[in-house]
Amino acid sequence: MREERWWTWHILASVVILVFLGLHMVIMHLEAIVGIFNPEPGHPIEWANVLSRMKSAGFMVSYIVLLGAALFHGLYGLRNILFELNPGAGTKKALTFLFVVGGLALFAFGAWAAWQSFALAQAIPTTARSL
Amino acid sequence: MTNIPTEVVFKIRRFDPAVDQQPHREEYRIPYTHGLTVLDGLKKIKEVASPSLAWRSSCRMGVCGSCGMFINGRPRLACNTQITELGTNVVLVAPLPNFKIVRDLVPDLMPMFDAHVALHPYIVREDVKEQYEPTGEFFQSSHEVEQYLQFSYCIKCGCCMAACPTYATDATYSGPMPLTSAHRYNADTRDDGFKMRKPPLAGERGPWRCHYAGECSRVCPKGVDPGKAIQLMKRELVLDYLHLLKHGCPAKVGGAPKGIKRRDNIPDAPAPTMPNAPKIEPRSP
Numbered sequence: 204m205r206e207e208r209w210w211t212w213h214i215l216a217s218v219v220i221l222v223f224l225g226l227h228m229v230i231m232h233l234e235a236i237v238g239i240f241n242p243e244p245g246h247p248i249e250w251a252n253v254l255s256r257m258k259s260a261g262f263m264v265s266y267i268v269l270l271g272a273a274l275f276h277g278l279y280g281l282r283n284i285l286f287e288l289n290p291g292a293g294t295k296k297a298l299t300f301l302f303v304v305g306g307l308a309l310f311a312f313g314a315w316a317a318w319q320s321f322a323l324a325q326a327i328p329t330t331a332r333s334l
Numbered sequence: 335m336t337n338i339p340t341e342v343v344f345k346i347r348r349f350d351p352a353v354d355q356q357p358h359r360e361e362y363r364i365p366y367t368h369g370l371t372v373l374d375g376l377k378k379i380k381e382v383a384s385p386s387l388a389w390r391s392s393c394r395m396g397v398c399g400s401c402g403m404f405i406n407g408r409p410r411l412a413c414n415t416q417i418t419e420l421g422t423n424v425v426l427v428a429p430l431p432n433f434k435i436v437r438d439l440v441p442d443l444m445p446m447f448d449a450h451v452a453l454h455p456y457i458v459r460e461d462v463k464e465q466y467e468p469t470g471e472f473f474q475s476s477h478e479v480e481q482y483l484q485f486s487y488c489i490k491c492g493c494c495m496a497a498c499p500t501y502a503t504d505a506t507y508s509g510p511m512p513l514t515s516a517h518r519y520n521a522d523t524r525d526d527g528f529k530m531r532k533p534p535l536a537g538e539r540g541p542w543r544c545h546y547a548g549e550c551s552r553v554c555p556k557g558v559d560p561g562k563a564i565q566l567m568k569r570e571l572v573l574d575y576l577h578l579l580k581h582g583c584p585a586k587v588g589g590a591p592k593g594i595k596r597r598d599n600i601p602d603a604p605a606p607t608m609p610n611a612p613k614i615e616p617r618s619p
Contacts, residue, residue, distance in 0.1 A: 205536075205537070206536060206537055206538055206540060206542045207535075207536035207537075207540065207542075207571050207572070207574075207575050208536075208575060210542050210568065210571075210572065211571075211572045211575045211576065214572060283542075283543070283545075286504070286543070287500065287503060287504060287543070288503070289503050289504055289505065
C-alpha cells in the first residue's frame with residue numbers, strides 16, 4: 204500500500220513543481236508580456252521588485268510548498284533509482300529511513316529560511332534601495 | 335533480404351546441467367527451404383544432427399506461447415519467426431534471458447507463473463454459484479469489452495519478461511506479464527476482484543518499479559502492449575487512492591433471452607464423455 208501512496212504523492216508533487224516552475228518562468232522571463240508580481244518598473248530582479256515579493260505572505264507559502272514538493276519528488280525518485288540496484292531488505296529500510304529523516308530536516312531548514320526572509324522583509328521599508 | 339540463402343547457420347546456446355559447468359555455443363548448418371521458420375530449423379537439427387537438443391514448443395502457430403526464445407538478440411516465438419525476416423542466414427538462438435535455464439533452450443518460467451498466480455488472474459465475483467451454474471449472461475457493452483480485449487490476447491510466452499530491464503535486476507518486481515494479466519481482469523466489468531488484487535499491486539511487487547522502457551510492448555508477439563496495461567494500472571491505483579475511481583463492477587446477470595427460438599439446424603450438444611466425472615467445486619473469491 205505504501206508504494207501506491209508514495210507514487211500518488213510523487214505525481215501530485217510533479218504537478219505542483221510544474222505549476223510553480225511555470226510561474227517562475229512567467230515572472231522572471233515574460234515580464235515584458237505578462238508583467239505580474241513586478242510592481243516596480245525595471246527587471247524582475249530589481250531590488251524593489253524582489254522586496255515586494257519577499258514581503259508577500261503568499262510568496263513565502265509558495266516557496267515552502269515548492270520546497271516540500273521538490274524535496275519529496277526528488278528524494279522519492281532517487282530512492283527508486285537506488286532500489287533498482289536491488290539492495291537487500293535491510294538496506295532498503297535504512298535508505299527509506301535516511302531519505303525520510305534527511306528530507307524532513309532539509310524541509311525544516313528551508314521552511315525556516317523562507318520564514319526568516321519573510322520576517323526580515325517586513326522590517327525593511329519599501330523605499331529602501333539596499334540592505 | 336534480397337538474396338534467398340541456400341544454407342542457414344544456427345548458432346545455438348547449449349547447456350545440460352548434468353554435464354556442463356557453463357552454457358556454450360554449438361553451430362549447425364542446414365539447407366534453406368521455402369518458408370523455413372526458426373522452429374523448423376531446430377526440428378531439422380534435432381532430426382539430423384543433435385537428438386539431445388531441448389526446447390519447448392507445441393502449436394506451431396503462435397497460439398500456445400511455448401516456444402519463446404532469444405533469437406538474434408530479441409525475444410521472439412520460434413514458430414512465428416521466418417528465417418528470411420531476420421535479414422541474415424546466421425541465426426543466434428538462446429533461451430529467454432532473465433530466467434534460469436532448465437536445459438538448452440528451455441527456461442524455468444515458474445517465477446513468472448508464481449507472480450501471475452499471486453495476482454489472482456481470473457474473474458472474481460461474490461456470486462460464485464452464478465459463475466459455475468449460470469442462469470444468464472453478464473451484461474457487457476462492446477465499449478467495456480474493448481477495455482480489456484487487447485490484454486486478453488496474452489499467451490504467457492514470457493517474451494515481455496525476458497525483454498524487461500527492470501525484471502532483469504529487481505527480483506521483487508512482478509514483471510509485465512503478471513501485471514498485464516491483473517489489469518486485464520481489473521478492467522473487466524464482470525470482475526469484482528480489484529480489492530483482492532490491490533494489496534500485492536499497491537506494494538513493492540506492483541507496477542511502481544516500471545519506468546516505461548517499453549521493451550515489453552516492442553517484443554510482444556501478440557501485440558498485447560503490456561507497457562500500456564501497466565501505465566493504466568498505475569492510473570487506476572492512483573485514482574483509487576484518491577477515491578476517484580469509478581467502480582462499475584460487477585456486471586449484472588441478464589435474464590435468459592426471450593422470444594428467441596433455437597434454430598432447427600443446430601445439433602444437440604454431444605453427451606458428456608465422462609458422465610461420472612467428479613463435479614468441480616467453485617473457487618471462493
